[in-house]
Amino acid sequence: MAVDVQQPRVPSWQRGRVAGWLVTVDHKRIGILYIATAGLFFAISGFLALLIRSQLATADGGVVTGNSYNEVVTMHGTGMVFFVIVPILAGLGNYLVPLMIGASDMAFPRLNALSYWLFAFGGIVFCASFFAAGGAANTGWTAYPPLSVLAQGNGQDLWILSLHILTLSSAAGAINFIVTIHNMRARGMSWMRLPLFVWSIEIYAAMLLIILPVLSAGLTLLLLERQFPDTFHFFVPEGGGSPILFQHVFWFFGHPEVYVMILPAMGIISEILPVFARKPIFGYKAIALSTVAIGFFSLLVWAHHMFTVGLPTYLNIWFMLASMVIAVPTGIKIFNWLATLWHGNISLDTAMLFALGFVSIFTIGGLSGIYLAAFPIDWQVHDTYFVVAHFHYVLFGGSVFAILGGLFYWWPKIFGRFLSEKLGKWAFTLIFIGFNVTFFPQHLLGLLGMPRRVYTYRDDGLWEAYNLVSTIGSYVMGLGFVFFLVAIVRSRHGRRAGNDPWQGDTLEWYTTSPPPPHNFDDVPYVTSARPLYDLRRRKRREGATT
Amino acid sequence: MPAPVRCNPKTVVPAVALLALLAAAAPAGAGNGGFAPVPPESPNAEGITESFWLVSSICLGIFLLVEGLLIAFVIRYRRRNRPRDADGAQIHGSSALELAWTAFPVVLLVVIATFVFVKLPGIQDVPAASAGRENLEIEVIGTQFTWEYRYPNGVIAVDRLRVPQGRTVELHVTAPDWDVIHSWWIPALGGKIDAIPGRVNETWFRADRTGVFDGQCAELCGIYHAKMTAAAEVMPASEFDAWLEERGTQQADGSSPLGEETWEGSCAKCHGLDGEGGYGPRIAGTTLIDDTEAIEQLLRNGRGNMPPVGRDWDDAQIDALTSYLEQNLGG
Numbered sequence: 001m002a003v004d005v006q007q008p009r010v011p012s013w014q015r016g017r018v019a020g021w022l023v024t025v026d027h028k029r030i031g032i033l034y035i036a037t038a039g040l041f042f043a044i045s046g047f048l049a050l051l052i053r054s055q056l057a058t059a060d061g062g063v064v065t066g067n068s069y070n071e072v073v074t075m076h077g078t079g080m081v082f083f084v085i086v087p088i089l090a091g092l093g094n095y096l097v098p099l100m101i102g103a104s105d106m107a108f109p110r111l112n113a114l115s116y117w118l119f120a121f122g123g124i125v126f127c128a129s130f131f132a133a134g135g136a137a138n139t140g141w142t143a144y145p146p147l148s149v150l151a152q153g154n155g156q157d158l159w160i161l162s163l164h165i166l167t168l169s170s171a172a173g174a175i176n177f178i179v180t181i182h183n184m185r186a187r188g189m190s191w192m193r194l195p196l197f198v199w200s201i202e203i204y205a206a207m208l209l210i211i212l213p214v215l216s217a218g219l220t221l222l223l224l225e226r227q228f229p230d231t232f233h234f235f236v237p238e239g240g241g242s243p244i245l246f247q248h249v250f251w252f253f254g255h256p257e258v259y260v261m262i263l264p265a266m267g268i269i270s271e272i273l274p275v276f277a278r279k280p281i282f283g284y285k286a287i288a289l290s291t292v293a294i295g296f297f298s299l300l301v302w303a304h305h306m307f308t309v310g311l312p313t314y315l316n317i318w319f320m321l322a323s324m325v326i327a328v329p330t331g332i333k334i335f336n337w338l339a340t341l342w343h344g345n346i347s348l349d350t351a352m353l354f355a356l357g358f359v360s361i362f363t364i365g366g367l368s369g370i371y372l373a374a375f376p377i378d379w380q381v382h383d384t385y386f387v388v389a390h391f392h393y394v395l396f397g398g399s400v401f402a403i404l405g406g407l408f409y410w411w412p413k414i415f416g417r418f419l420s421e422k423l424g425k426w427a428f429t430l431i432f433i434g435f436n437v438t439f440f441p442q443h444l445l446g447l448l449g450m451p452r453r454v455y456t457y458r459d460d461g462l463w464e465a466y467n468l469v470s471t472i473g474s475y476v477m478g479l480g481f482v483f484f485l486v487a488i489v490r491s492r493h494g495r496r497a498g499n500d501p502w503q504g505d506t507l508e509w510y511t512t513s514p515p516p517p518h519n520f521d522d523v524p525y526v527t528s529a530r531p532l533y534d535l536r537r538r539k540r541r542e543g544a545t546t
Numbered sequence: 547m548p549a550p551v552r553c554n555p556k557t558v559v560p561a562v563a564l565l566a567l568l569a570a571a572a573p574a575g576a577g578n579g580g581f582a583p584v585p586p587e588s589p590n591a592e593g594i595t596e597s598f599w600l601v602s603s604i605c606l607g608i609f610l611l612v613e614g615l616l617i618a619f620v621i622r623y624r625r626r627n628r629p630r631d632a633d634g635a636q637i638h639g640s641s642a643l644e645l646a647w648t649a650f651p652v653v654l655l656v657v658i659a660t661f662v663f664v665k666l667p668g669i670q671d672v673p674a675a676s677a678g679r680e681n682l683e684i685e686v687i688g689t690q691f692t693w694e695y696r697y698p699n700g701v702i703a704v705d706r707l708r709v710p711q712g713r714t715v716e717l718h719v720t721a722p723d724w725d726v727i728h729s730w731w732i733p734a735l736g737g738k739i740d741a742i743p744g745r746v747n748e749t750w751f752r753a754d755r756t757g758v759f760d761g762q763c764a765e766l767c768g769i770y771h772a773k774m775t776a777a778a779e780v781m782p783a784s785e786f787d788a789w790l791e792e793r794g795t796q797q798a799d800g801s802s803p804l805g806e807e808t809w810e811g812s813c814a815k816c817h818g819l820d821g822e823g824g825y826g827p828r829i830a831g832t833t834l835i836d837d838t839e840a841i842e843q844l845l846r847n848g849r850g851n852m853p854p855v856g857r858d859w860d861d862a863q864i865d866a867l868t869s870y871l872e873q874n875l876g877g
Contacts, residue, residue, distance in 0.1 A: 066769045066770060066772065066773075066825070067769045067825070070766070070768075070769065070771075138769075139766065140766045144726075144727055144765075144766070146725070146726045146727070146743060147726040147727065147766065147767060147768060150726065150853075152850070152851055236743075237723045237743045237744030237745075238723045238724050238743075238744075242744075243727055243742055243743060243744075244742065244745070277623070277634055278631065278632060278633050278634040279633075279634040279635065279636065279637065280636060280637070280638050282637065282638070282639050282640075283638075283639040283640075283643075283644055284638065284639065285639070286639065286644045308729060308737070308738050308739055308740045308764075308765075309740045309742060309747075310739060310740060310742070310745070310747035310748075313666075313670065317663075320659070320662070321659060324655045324658070324659065325655075327651055327655060328648060328651050328652060328655070331647060331648075331650075331651040332644070332647060332648060334612060335643070335647040336639075336644075338612065338615050338616060338619065339637075339639075339640075339643065341616070341619040341620065341623060342619055342623065342635075342637075343623060343634055343635035343637065344619075344623045344634035344635070345623065345625055345628050345630075345632050345633065345634040346619075346620060346623050346624045346625060346634075347625050347630055348620070348624065348625075356616065356620060359612075359616055360612075360613055360616055363608075363609065363612045363613065364609065367605040367608060367609055368605075370601055370604075370605060370655075370658065371598070371601055371605075374597060374601060374658060374659075374662050375662075376593065376594050376597055376662060376665065376666060376669045376670070376737065377594055377597050377598050377601060377662075378737075379594065379669075379736070379737020379738055379739070380583045380591075380594050380598070380733065380736075380737050380738070381583075382737075382738060382764070383729060383738070383764040383765055384764065441580075443580070444579065444580025444581065445580060446580075447580045447581070447582060447583050447584070448580045448584065448733075449584055449731075449733040449760070449761065449762075451731075451762060451763070451764040451771075452766075453766040453771060453772075454762075454771060454772035455772050456772045456773070457772065458760070462579065462580065466580065503630075503631045
């Protein structure tokens, strides 16, 4: 079937090497812009992380002052959550969702461009806050009032504004994803044939739409009370406000946000494991439904971040039980992934190594979450380095490992060339070892009594030893990312990839690498969750008969 | 069509054994070493530590199972000499297995939740006072960046909490309206509880052994959050009673160390231990020191970055501080 692709008339100035990217509404270019911009923020926030670890290498470190330390901690956390992980997933989603469902673009290409540029603009405001009067925000990524209301200078205000802009960007992006996934799937692609990554993006988008308005509201109140402290009294008790109200608002957003960051990561893992084990995913329906279940339950557990504020016992019990319930669909995913490996033909390419690393590390992060859900135990470990270790096991060992695996997996599709496997394996080894050396001892520090967000700590043998080990681990990880960066630079001249270098199962591998602007000349009828596997088998059979 | 299950014991057993060995050796080698909460010195902390061990044993089991299977499968089913694109077993799933690994975690979680519920009253509920053994009630007030304690007889102490051995201590934890959120925490004496402006939270402990137990603020409260340390000194009951009474008399006649404690706790963290300045301006030798009125104004109202630390202090505490300043930091 010949397809007549009508190229829209583009004014010549818009076709320049730079201008072409500035005015693009192509989901693939926007996806690449998202990933590159988020990569830049990753470098900035990662540098801040190394500053934190350098300061904490000794009990009384002098790398930064107490005040700058609080700024560094705040910007590292906010940067990683809002400007790295969520947008990089948005970028991968942007690039992959239309390709995976056999569409030619997102439903609203211009809205898509708006999403990206709002994100970039929000990022600029965020970075600019370092130069604000009084320095950047220094009240932690959670910005609890009254501290965040009393904070002097404009750093906190710019922090709020940057997140406001980002909220708009994410909401527009989420709407776009949902409309695209609901309306633009290829013929034959029923919900039970949807790639699991697309499933995860669907839930990611739905959750964002539910929680972002709540964050916006909370931030607006915070901004109003900061700017007009005599008029508005939402959170500061002096005028009749309640500081706990903000915590409810923030965590109603904040906890599902964690799943916004982990569900697409899990989706990536569900794409990589079967391809490199040469098997169908084990329990497709169970994994898809567990994604929905996690998304739903994550909306009901927010106050497990608030077990120490003195809530009534019946609330503590509810939030403990609801949090524990999430362990069940999470466990379902992990066991299904393990079963996917069973009797497979496993190739240990870098993408697969990161995916396997994800499973092993995320398991630890999931298990340490049980301690936090059981609220009497949480009374001990809350706001300590145990929590820091826990969420890095989930968000770094989880999300970032999956993103790195995803980049190694889809790089040949996006750029038509492979990332170096040799450098990739070095990067994986260093990051995997460095990660565990950095974050495992932090569990122990928390149990020993070290709170988070401190720039100096007790001069005690074990505290210093574990902190030093953790710092060394972070440098090893940093070195691993240098290898990754070199792999990216070298990939300009890397080995060329064909359409389907990994013998993948999903539609993105059907088109060329990189795909043409319109994505597909034709899209095969989708006969299962693995249309390309079916296609290959059909071709083999035809080849055998003729 | 499920393929026959063939778990090769040659690979699984050593892998699991190795992991088990490592996991078991680590805490043994390091004593407690951070592999469990700080050794408990109070019944509530004990309840928490017991819950911790229950959760840990279950988590260790799941950890060994998952990581063991992961490693075993990767080793057993790696490609070796097979062609890269050779199909693995085309198994799509198994309802029985799905059911099993849904039910199995549910059972474990029920065990954990039940255990926690059983332990909860012992952790949370303040033991009733018995005859001749009244509970000691102390008000704990967190301000940037110090802890203030108020005893029933009016005695005020800063940062170091003195308590009697073997007697239940009830803490009413709060923060002033104009301050920020802090979190009270001495790990050996139980979990933490937030000190929230405009709200009073209750917690308790009963230390059965004398000694000094360290802790610190656990909620980011500003620039010197890290320096907002606390210590609980558990004294023999008779010694404590004597201390409390003596401190009461001293406070009445103005000879108590309250001025010095307040200086070190409230002022010195920003202005330096000798008033030489730091985050806050230099005070030592300035004209301000002799101007009691101006100091009181400053303490009660704050200025710029300086919070109104002394807004709720009574005159005795203000006087104790101003006379300490005059004696020690005057020009």
